[in-house]
Amino acid sequence: MGLKSGLxxxxxxxxxxxxxxxxxxxxxxxxKQLASELTYPxxxxxxxxxxxxxxxxxAVRFRSFPTSTLSWQAQWPxxxxxxxxxxxxxxxxxxxxxxxxxxxxxxSTPRIEISELNGYVDSKDINQLAVAYGHQLEGKLxxxxxxxxxxxxxxxxxxGDLHWDGGRIVFSTPNRVERYDLPDxxxxxxxxxxxxxxxxxxxxxxxxxxxxxxxxxxxAELQPALLSMAKITGADHLKAPLLFEEKIL
Numbered sequence: 631m632g633l634k635s636g637l638x639x640x641x642x643x644x645x646x647x648x649x650x651x652x653x654x655x656x657x658x659x660x661x662k663q664l665a666s667e668l669t670y671p672x673x674x675x676x677x678x679x680x681x682x683x684x685x686x687x688x689a690v691r692f693r694s695f696p697t698s699t700l701s702w703q704a705q706w707p708x709x710x711x712x713x714x715x716x717x718x719x720x721x722x723x724x725x726x727x728x729x730x731x732x733x734x735x736x737x738s739t740p741r742i743e744i745s746e747l748n749g750y751v752d753s754k755d756i757n758q759l760a761v762a763y764g765h766q767l768e769g770k771l772x773x774x775x776x777x778x779x780x781x782x783x784x785x786x787x788x789x790g791d792l793h794w795d796g797g798r799i800v801f802s803t804p805n806r807v808e809r810y811d812l813p814d815x816x817x818x819x820x821x822x823x824x825x826x827x828x829x830x831x832x833x834x835x836x837x838x839x840x841x842x843x844x845x846x847x848x849x850a851e852l853q854p855a856l857l858s859m860a861k862i863t864g865a866d867h868l869k870a871p872l873l874f875e876e877k878i879l
Contacts, residue, residue, distance in 0.1 A: 646681065657680065658678050658679055663725070673839065676689075690722070695758060697724060699722070702703070702721075714735055717735075724755060726751070726755040732744070732746045741780065741782075745780075745815060746775075746776075748773060749773045750774065764801060767797065767800070768798045769797040770795055771788055774790070774791045774793075778788065785821045790819035792817035793817075795814045823843070825842050828831070838852045848878045852871055852872040853871050854869070854872075857872060
């Protein structure tokens with residue numbers, strides 16, 4: 631065996647040993663090191679993880695939305711051109727919601743890839759969060775074929791199909807309560823300027839554009855066709871979309 635071959639084997643053996651040791655490091659230890667470096671909304675509460683980097687769970691809660699259990703199961707890391715990538719099967723489950731996905735976390739570049747994102751959120755859970763804004767809705771939201779990529783804290787890519795099976799939507803203000811009945815609607819997810827955008831459609835007709843910006847502002851552009859569908863008075867006479875925005879994060 632030559633010197634170069636021996637050196638290569640030594641490097642590979644050392645790297646394998648390091649990864650093997652890291653593989654079983656308690657997730658709580660890693661979390662304590664990373665928590666101060668992570669940026670996420672103050673209203674998001676994450677409990678101390680249980681398990682290891684390979685397999686574990688933690689509890690996640692955002693405002694009044696029901697608590698979710700985040701679990702992960704890792705495959706053996708891959709090494710390609712000096713870049714170590716960790717791949718996970720992840721699941722987020724709660725009382726009336728569930729999301730499943732595959733994650734790929736790259737160590738050489740701050741990048742997270744999420745694929746095969748599928749699941750649902752029932753209105754029972756959505757309403758516990760929406761009630762603070764005076765909103766309520768019926769039905770269930772289903773997500774299929776979702777994928778996204780986050781690089782340098784920016785959502786650089788997103789896709790996915792949303793479906794709401796329809797029902798009643800309630801908007802409450804200090805002065806009145808409005809109730810609207812809508813049929814099932816579909817939505818196409820995409821990224822826009824590091825934020826999330828949803829194009830709402832029905833029967834190939836564009837009905838609304840919803841956007842959540844990185845700074846927490848929510849924007850809605852509602853087409854007259856959607857307002858007419860909801861039987862809002864005067865909607866048939868509108869020629870331009872109805873626009874509104876609200877700071878929600």
